[in-house]
Amino acid sequence: MLVRVLSLIPIVVCLAAAGNADEIRFERDIRPLLSDRCFSCHGNDSQQRRAGLRLDTYSGATAARSESRAAIIPGNPTESELIRRITSPDPALRMPPVEMGKSLGREEIRKLTSWIQEGARYEIHWAFQPPQAERPPRVENRDWPRGAIDHFVLARLEKEGLTPAPTADPKALLRRLSFDLIGLPPTRDELASFQHDWVRHPEAAWSAAIDRLLSSPRLGEKWARWWLDLAHYADTDGYTIDYDRPHAWRWRDWVIDAFNQNQPFDQFTLEQIAGDLIPGATTGQLIATGFFRQTLSNREGGANLEEFRVQKIVDRTATYGATWLGLTLECAQCHDHKFDPITQREYYELYAFFNNADEININAPLPGEQDRFDRAIVVYRRQWAELVAPVQPDLNALMRKWEQMMRSAEREPGVDYKRDRALELLGILWGAGQGEGQLEGIRITRIPGAQRTQRQEERLLTYFLARGELGLEREFDKLNLLELKKQIDALDKTLPPISRPQTLQAAMFPRQTHIGRRGDFRSPGEPVTPGTPQFLHPLSSSGLPVTRLDLAQWTISEQNPLVARVLVNRIWQELFGRGLVATPEDFGSQGGPPTHPKLLDWLAVEFVRSGWNLKHLLRTLVNSATYRQSSNMTAEHVQRDPDNILLSRSTRQRMPAELIRDAALAASGILDSRLGGPSVRPPQPTGVTEEGSYNAKWQTSTGSDRYRRGIYTWIQRVTPYAQFATFDLPNPNRSCSRRDQSNTPLQALTLLNDPVFVEVSRALAGRIIRETHEWDHSEKLRYVYQVCLARDPTQTELAHLSKFVNQRTAIHASRGGSLSQQKPLQRIEPAEFLAWVDLAAVMLNLDEFITIE
């Protein structure tokens, strides 16, 4: 009862206790000090080591020494040579040496002293040590476990004196498995044949169902979504103008395909971090790196180019950290991380990888596009040359002058306002509405003329004519370029489009990265080169300078203690509702400790051993007895394990926004099952997009595009699709590793009254009538239950609903049984149809309908 009461009280505030600030922690307080002041001569690097002393390991620091006492004597700071030396009044003895210019402050000395006093522990946070697969523990109940996972889970339950829940009903299991693996409910046929097989051989039936679902192309559509959340994918630029990115979906489809092909996660990672740097990269690999092009583009005039460029690099760095390392790196933008052993310098070393990448869109023609383009370009170029000929060579000279202006504005800003402004416009507006890279236009002006492609020249001219006038007004007038602009614009329209998805490319003109003082790019501090945090495994590079490809390889190194744990935890969360680490974005010392640390490690090791095989991981998880438990809650659950931390049952999960849509469309039989393609705009109430944004418009899709799966719905950053926003679509402007599962009246209003769900309830009613017209009430209701909830109704439910349909039929009949817009179906009275619409609406609004049980 207590939990029930609590669940109705609004959250008021979180006062979660932060760690005790006074407690000395090695990783937070000591390691950075030693690293900064001592390790350059007494660290890991044997070449640089002085006096044979190393302070980066416990054994080195406490080793007996011939000419003095040990540097550190645990528990005894006054006898420790280290303390003696750092506090020595004699400049010849004092450490660090005076000439190093890095003497220790009083507070720092106090910290070192207390740390030694407390035993000089060199502890390493659990997540930063490599995972070890231990043999699964013994359990009392030998019958229950079906694999290693269950041993870990059961051992913990037995320790707590709890027993696992019974296996769920087979129909409930198939519905759960189906939603979990492909995001759609089982069909009636699938349900029937599964039940049939289950009776004869449950294990074989289960295994066959897993096989069938793992090989379904629907799997990618379901499993791409959490990855899109991490990348914060959307179909628009964001910010004021929120222009379209018409080719963004190419990366989304790449992700869907990668999951369907079961691309090994290490390769999946490599291609997204540095697909462009793989020798002989395919178009697909280039598109993959579009992961990092989900950053926002501000195309508002007055924006400072560098400020917004830096914001994107900050976003990329943070997104990288949350996605692959499970670390919150943002803190270290302004200062050393307070909790995790990442310094501000190390942050900027990681940042440097992304700082040296240019936003670029690549030609990736869809079938047919290239042929059409190749045919048209011949004519285009001939006409182009004819149009331009009368003003040549003056136009050529003027453009070179303008390019010169752009380059000097870049070198010496602040000299001429118009010049600065023209550069800014070129930077922010290039390719607007096409989702093209900002600064790409500026990049082209920096490429020597002879090295540019003809297409680059043509596009530069189009841009120049449209926006290059500022500061060159007289020349424009003299050459009558505004007229030429009209002609070139018209000509450009004759050129068939080539799809140009977004990606990154190694910077054409490398940038030096500096530490931003207090995180401000306007006050550059020390220069840094690309690198990875010291507290993790070393970065090995094939050469200098180190590149994003090195970062990618470092990320998927088997020595990386984080990446496999982070991944298996995130997949676990998707299936079980809660990660073994409840903070999937934070495996640092502020994150939640794992509830089952050994299980997490076992899964991580097994995952890498399997060749980073995602489908194998999914199979391992859903095959477990843990997964197959019933989700029913008993009084004991409420009392002993209300949040299901111990996994004493299966956790019910409200479906994510997209799956609610998919479930409704599937139940009513109107789901369009085409795979992939451009994003679509299903119906939503008028004005949703327009009222919340500057100038975006929602052009509702037509035909079967209205009934596509949720994953294909256009994501307008500033005003996301209403139904999705109501059901906790994460803010598409930031990386998200854990969605909310809220429960609000607006959700009720959506399912009751939103035009999509109204249409679905009518379609479902139509389907019932079409497919069951000769059946009696109970058979009809049984059909509805199977289609909507993948189970049969209970006797009580049957009785209630049967009465409901009769009553509703009578009411509709009493009103004449017909609606203005309604087309009566054959063989049925409209009143009865309307009653089934009522029933369909009831079904779509049940808690069970939108919940994976």
Add this chain to the structure above:
Amino acid sequence: MNPTTFPTTRRDLLTHTSYGLGGIALWHLMSQEGRTTSTPSTARRAKNVIFLFMAGAPSHLDLFDPKPELTKRHGQRAPEHLLEGLNDPVVKASPTLFASPREFRPHGTTGIEISDYLPGIGSMADDICLIRSMFTHTNVHDPAQLLFNCGNTLFGHPSMGSWITYGLGSESKNLPGFVVLTSDSGNGICAGSNVWSNGFLPSQYRGVTFRHQGDPILNISNPEGVSRADQRSRLNMIRRLNRQHLTAQGDPEIESRIASYELAFRMQNAVPELTDFTSESRRTLEMYGLHNDVTKPFGANCLLARRMVERGVRFVQVVHSNWDHHSNLNVKLKVDCDMVDTGCAALIRDLKQRGLLDETLVVWGGEFGRTPMNEVRRGINPGREGRDHHPYAFSVWMAGGGAKPGTVVGKTDDLGYNAVDDRVHVHDLHATILHCLGVDHERLTYRHQGRDFRLTDVHGNVVTSALA
């Protein structure tokens, strides 16, 4: 706080609160007597906030901050020391000082000088607390609007209304706690719906927009052909089946779902009642300017805001856009002033005469100020000048809810270029608003990605001179 209002999920509660009962956390959150010795009053004054957000940045120099010196030096170059070393292409681009074309005169017993474009707000001068020394740290609309509304220039942070409803809950049994009203198509709110975003807070704290086409709240009306009785009959069946499932299944989340549906049904009744002005007197309607097409859209929102706080809505955000007067300022400014002045004045007067002003904090302001210089832009002819974005000084006013009436806080320099005395950063304004609600801005926190976040980040000082 009504416990049946906007239920949260069990998982949220268990994940985010370390004190079991919400009420305990709430208690800890309130400023307690004796703890904040520097503040004159620790008693909570305001229960609700009406936040009149003037998107696009109205000019302080032509509305609230008269500058005779600027008039005197009209046409001269701005002093070099102001521009030197400034890395701000926008402000630097316009070096010519530009006198305000408006007249100012003192209002009320305290003689606060306010522009002739705002006679209505001027007439309420004795009730407002005018802060002339506001400043911010970006001059681009999006980030500045995000900072002004959400306390951070980056996307993804909760808005003030979300923080406040998260902290204090809602007192309404059948309306959302945080409502957003826009008086045009919403056009011109650069940061879009992000200014009422829940950010990383649970989504029930997102501002619910009342729309001006179709349903006031998305999907509040039944589908065509479905009467209220029909809906009730469906809901009865939904409730019955949900309840049976709860019995069989045992998950308390189902109980929350049932409560959400009942609240949704009550909202379907309450919203039409709320938006139906027939019970308002003719005098009231006229006072809010509902008889006039110019004043009606914003005036109606102000009246709606009053009706909402009467019904326990915690935070009403009324947005007017767009004040971004880069050119032809004298003419365009009048258009926007005419649209909002009547409604603003009526709102304060009406709240006051109904005894609601003490418990309702009204806040008026935009994301930054505008340059004391005119704007250089091609095609702008003399006489049609405007002002560019200016982050170093602007004005905001508050009324009621613990704000000190008839007061001016802070000042800008002679040209209105920099805030100089009692400077108030946006974070300070937020801290002050929370203080008026009895909330300590340093203690209203939410754990996200490994750290505790606040509306005021790591900044903010309560502006004690603005408090009654």
